[in-house]
Amino acid sequence: MRKVFHMAASLAAIMAALGCAGKGDKDADAAKKDAEGAAAGDDAAAKEPAWTPGRWASDPYPSTYAPYPSGTTVIRGATLLTGTGARIDNGTLVIADGKIASVGGADVAVPSGAAVIEAKGKWVTPGIIDVHSHLGDYPSPQTDSTSDGNEATAPNTSQVWAEHSVWPQDAGFTRALAGGVTTLQVLPGSANLFGGRSAILKNVPSRTVQGMKFPGAPYGLKMACGENPKRVYGEKGGPSTRMANFAGYRAAWIEAAEYKRKWEKYWDELAEWEEKNGDKKKAVKKGEENGKEPEPPTRDLKLETLAAALAGDVTVNMHCYRGDEMALVLDMAKEFGYKVRTFHHAVEAYKVADLLAANGVCAAVWADWWGFKLEAYDAIRENAALVDAQENSCAIIHSDDEYGIQRLNQEAAKAMADGNKMGLKIAPERAIQWITANPAKALRIADKTGALEAGKMADVVLWSGDPFSVYAKAERVYVDGALLYDAKDKRRSPRADFEIGQQGEGFTGGAGQ
């Protein structure tokens, strides 16, 4: 059915990534286990262990991002929502060398030579993080030429990587920046059981996608529950039922587990062989060589990503609307020994909020989208708030939309308001975590960004007022301390190549600059 009069976007965003086998590194694996072990004693919800690349982490398209130049900046007098759950009125934020240097009240010392921004009446938050975007893969303009977000040709396309579709010239990135977004995860579409690998990007204009890739972020895997795979493949050989969806996931995990075992065995044997034969100085007497160098198994891009997901080096993102399906997915994850990090589009998360919290899974939701299909019929406006109300919860507001991403602050504001009206007591300093610290945790980059804490990346938004007001606008957006958007200075406003020389010229943020 043609729906001609509406924003093209998100329903079409039925969409789908896998990887690379790295050379095994036992030391890295061990270091990772240590790191996780050390963090386990802390409050797990608040202090997410940093991700340390393990054996299955490898990135043949490495980030070339480097922070842009920045000086020492002090924002003084504003209300700070730190992303750690605190609110500081009349606060002081010091940014130096691209990092948050200090956060506190009016008594924080101003370093000499710092540029001081007097921001009384304004608000400051961490840079906004969107865990669910298709920017770059479904860019503007939306033409057949640019529609690169959903490899809807087979139910398992774990071999595709979203970053290979990202068009850095998507004007949507610039608009999202003007909305305060400093980090985003670009996911493949949800047509498939396994859609492919995600790309986690810093929202920094770049000639190449490598120039946007978030340094040190693990890849994500996109999976999808429910209606979409059924709808797309029902008449193309299946799956045509939810039970076949699960059969499809499980068959793939069985294959991936075997692939993982083969490669790990090879890596172990190779290491052993190298240890015996690698040192050329050690004379190996003729006839006493320690066997033949082991032969590597054949690489398979699909299985590499799935094996990496099983190993924890690729983060699992599961598109899942219905609560009962989420419960089944959690059991499947136990069956195969992997972790689901986030349920996306979790419209019914409120029905299983206790289960999600008990399993340490994030629920990424819209404030109020509903009714585009039956699995989105039971949406309630208090969804995020009810998820958040659980102990050890992880509520996230996501966009899945090139317009929603421009105002995640407003989406969080609506969800907070509806929660408060039903009697929950959600303060702005709590709700801001739904679009900063919690998505950082979901993406396993919470050690680097997502909060105003000393040592973290200076990804910072200065708002004209309370960011939970419809009238507030991002006035300044800093990425790693560099001022990359200033609503009052056209020269600090990126324009995509596509918009240059066109009617309108695409003023960033559509802010009427």
Add this chain to the structure above:
Amino acid sequence: MTTKQRSRKLLTGSLAALAAAFSGAGAQTIAIQNARVYTMANIAGDALQSGGGVNNLDVIVRDGVIAAIGEDLAAPPGATVINAQGRIVTPGLFAPWSQIGLVELSLDEEANDSATDGEGEFAFSAALDAADAFNPASTLIAINRAGGVTRAVAAPEPGLNMFGGQGAIVDLSGAPTSIVRAQAAQSVAMGSAGIGYNGGTRLGNWAALRDALDEARAYAANPGAYLMRPRAGGLSIADLRALGPVAQGRQPLVVYVNSATDLRALIKLKAQYGVNAIVLGGTEAHLVARDLAAANIPVILNSWLNLPSQFEDLAATQANAAKLQAAGVTIAFYDPPSGTHNLWLLPQLAGNAVANGLPYGAALAALTINPARIYGVADRFGSIEIGKAGDIVVWDGDPLEVSTRPIAVLIDGKVTSLKNRQTMLRDRYKDLSRGDLPHAYRGAN
């Protein structure tokens, strides 16, 4: 508990009692007291900026219509009193474009009557009539009503060819009598949305539209003779008959169009044919704002659109609403997130337009009186004036704020229920403890 909190609780409590006592009842007399009232009558000058809100006003609604507005009005005997305690009162929201009552689930064909699929031998387009299928029991109605939407245009959208069919003006009471005016407007897809029906070009769109209007006129002038003419293809007779009032300028034609070039072509077409054109979309309308104002063509827009989604949207900007309004174009909003399902989010579009330069009063007007004017029903709806329908919303804050919700919604002078499927699901699952019985036994009453 602060005084403010206490008063809110009292108010909410009394309103809940109201709703219980009066939902479904016949004629009521309602006295809304001590409100900050934005009447949306005579919006001009300062009122255009501020909205013209006046404190300490009372509004009496009797027999479905507004009977009195003033300070310290005595509540008529037997009247239900709503003490607004200083809160904001506005006319009910009027959604100028929607598929309310036609769509329940967008992707479920059986639960979506909003557009034909163009498959098979089916031959009708302009003749389609929303009034034939409008479902007052749709869950979208109670949900949007709880958000302050009291009136809407419910219209099918193009599927078979460029014409969408006839929309109706409806209320959101949920009653079988919700259709206020059937055949209130026709729609047509131009620009990128139309080319698929018309040879792949915008040239084709305009040629096809002129031809359809010519044929509709020829048919209307002499149906008998028209039927004797040899015809090859083209619109069905039923479609031509439906297009008659459009060709004669008696029925508004909602034209989905975005580019400045197409908008100029529309201005020419209006001059030539005298159609009562309403622009839907209009991402580049700000570039031809003065000409649209001079041609008296209103624009129903989405104030968020700021991306070059298509080549016809290259000049899309969030300043569109403000620029159009400043040039004297009558504006209204459509297509909030989730579309018809969330018409109650139209104020968010309005609030964002204000953040991008639209005067506050103009934004409120775009949600209320402007849609009524656009469709020629401002004598009955869209403002709080004596004799008009008692469509009134009491808000718990600034109606344009994303955190604000209605605490009372009146349609035709009756207090409506704010309970809906979403609030019931919330109440069913707000406590996940196992309990003595499963969740299926909770929150359904």
